[in-house]
Amino acid sequence: MISLFTRLLRVCAIIPLPASLLLLSLAPSPAKAGGWNQFSVCITQLEKYQVSGDDAAIACSDALIPKELSQCVSMIGLATPIKGNDSLRACYQVRRPIDLGNCVADIYHQFPSLANVDPETNSNETALLTLLNSCRASLQPGFYSQCVIASARQVSDITPVKAMDKCLAAQDFPRDLFPAYTEE
Template sequence: MNNLLKLATITISGAFSLANFAFFSNSVKAENQFDVCLRELTASGVTVEDAQTGCADALVPRELSSCVTNISQSTSISAKDALTSCYQVRRPVDLGNCVVSINNTVLTASNKNTQAKVEGDNSQSPLMMALSTCQASLLPTRQSECVIALSRTPQASNPVKAMETCLSAEDFPRDLFPSYN
């Protein structure tokens, strides 16, 4: 009889556990990646219309909103500018990490994000250049690692020059390996 009582107690508590699991599973499933994307983009300051368009068109909406959130919360770049850039790349999460890494490690750490505008382009700050070079790079993680490393050397402490050098290095280095025709 005592074993039967234990079995009944285990069965009843197991049933309650399953009921709780089913309830919480359904409430989590009710919010899909499009819901998350819309919520995160609008919370970042993107208009509802732009958020709807961006999330609907994104291949992986959650990655798009993660990119925008990362950039807009960790830098002074607006959510609208971040959305435009994150929307136009294959690897939005990598783009966000690239911009934030360059900003935190190179620009903010050395107070170079407040310097004068980029030479030859009066409209672009070093931070906006970080956004555009990370966006232009096929491998944003490589871009940020390269910029960080080049900026650590005393001879190349100019972050703008480091961003340009790293981005141009992604092309095949024809100067080092000339073709013989």
């Protein structure tokens, strides 16, 4: 009885071995011409948002994780009317592009009026670029977007742009809270 069990165990252990060796013997196929890899996906996604092929190729080839760069641009492009080149520039300059994309999309989703034309400057790009640049400058874009949304919703006399300025300034060292600390 024990010898039958031992033989059965050996046979079960040996059968997967040839299959494993066969799989290992197959050489990995080289990337086919025109095949999809993270760089080609990055370039293709960026071109969807009117980024030139040359600019897309340079940005994707220089990115640490190309798919995160293009995903950031895609998130911003799907959620806002911000131009592809502007969002590419911002996404390229941060360590965590996905967080930047979420920050911009979250704030714009709550305040789509940021795309309205500003009567003083006759431009909607001012508020949109402020949104993009403030999320980029933030050390913690997730907390920053929550601060902006809460401040603009809860405080009656604050606009989303003013909330962006206040929340970004609050990320600096709060000297008013710690007046004993002085730089010399």
